[in-house]
Amino acid sequence: MWKKVLLTVVLLGVLICTAGCDGMKGDIYFWVKDYNDIASWKSMVTPGGGEGSVTKGDQVAIIQAAPDGWGGVQSEKVTLDLSKNPMLLVQVRENHDGFKWGAKFVPSNLQMEDHAWGFYLIEDNNFKWNNYAGVDLRAKLGQIFIDMYGEKVEGVFWLYAAGSPDATVEITSVKMFNQK
Numbered sequence: 001m002w003k004k005v006l007l008t009v010v011l012l013g014v015l016i017c018t019a020g021c022d023g024m025k026g027d028i029y030f031w032v033k034d035y036n037d038i039a040s041w042k043s044m045v046t047p048g049g050g051e052g053s054v055t056k057g058d059q060v061a062i063i064q065a066a067p068d069g070w071g072g073v074q075s076e077k078v079t080l081d082l083s084k085n086p087m088l089l090v091q092v093r094e095n096h097d098g099f100k101w102g103a104k105f106v107p108s109n110l111q112m113e114d115h116a117w118g119f120y121l122i123e124d125n126n127f128k129w130n131n132y133a134g135v136d137l138r139a140k141l142g143q144i145f146i147d148m149y150g151e152k153v154e155g156v157f158w159l160y161a162a163g164s165p166d167a168t169v170e171i172t173s174v175k176m177f178n179q180k
Contacts, residue, residue, distance in 0.1 A: 030086075031078060031176040035061040038171050041073040044158050047116045052160055057170060060093050063101070063159055065167040072101075072160030075174075077108060082138045082151040084178035088121060089132045090159065091172040100124040100162045101169035103133075105141070107155040111148045119145065124162050130172060136179070 038061035043051040052071030053064045063072045080086055088103070095101050102125065104118030121135050138146075157174070161167035 028177045029175045030178060031174075033075065033174045035059055035172055038063075038073070038159070038174065041075055041159075044072055044074045044160065046071075047113075060170040060172055063161050063169050063171060065099075065161040065163070065165055067165045069165055069167070070160055070162035072158055072169075074106070074159075075157040077154055077156055078176075079152060079154045080105075080137060081178070082141065082146055082153065084180045085139075086137045086176050086178050087134055088137055088157075089134045089173075089175045089177075090122060091130065091132050091174070092128050092169060093130045093172050094170040095126050095128045095161070096168065097126065098163060099167035099169070100126055101167075102160055102162065103135075104158040104160075105137070105155050106158060107149050107153050109149070109154070118158055121157075137176075 035056065039054055039056035041054055041061075043053060043066075045051075049066060049068045049071065052066045052073060054073045055062050055064070065071045090103055092101065102120065103122040105121055106118040107115060110116055119141055121137065121140055122133050125133070159169070159171060159174070161169045
């Protein structure tokens with residue numbers, strides 16, 4: 001008798017767990033770009049300089065700085081909902097010693113001329129070895145940005161190499177997910 005009760009409880013537990021796990025299926029990322037996507041991005045559109053280039057390598061997008069020593073590429077337009085605390089993740093395979101890379105966001109509806117140079121999301125760094133660099137976009141952009149542009153803002157991401165005309169950065173993927 002106890003065996004039947006125990007078996008029923010265990011089966012009921014497995015059924016509940018399975019039903020609960022099915023509800024959790026699905027990708028948490030709302031924006032995903034792999035190296036193929038990034039390799040098709042165009043040069044950054046800046047007020048002057050920094051028009052880098054990109055080529056597709058061995059499972060990476062290789063971003064090359066411009067002749068003036070920094071530059072890169074920009075994504076297609078994306079709309080951020082900062083009320084959901086989006087997180088940006090950039091997976092970097094390689095950035096050679098002596099060079100740096102970074103990421104910026106440039107709003108489409110510029111409120112100030114200087115904003116055409118973008119807002120730093122990930123400052124110039126030498127992070128590499130196929131790790132992720134991540135940033136909470138709401139926290140990084142801050143309340144002053146939100147007051148100017150609102151919580152829903154359209155713009156482009158810049159990924160760039162810096163430090164020399166020979167600077168490169170190898171990007172594997174770029175992803176975003178909402179924390180709320």
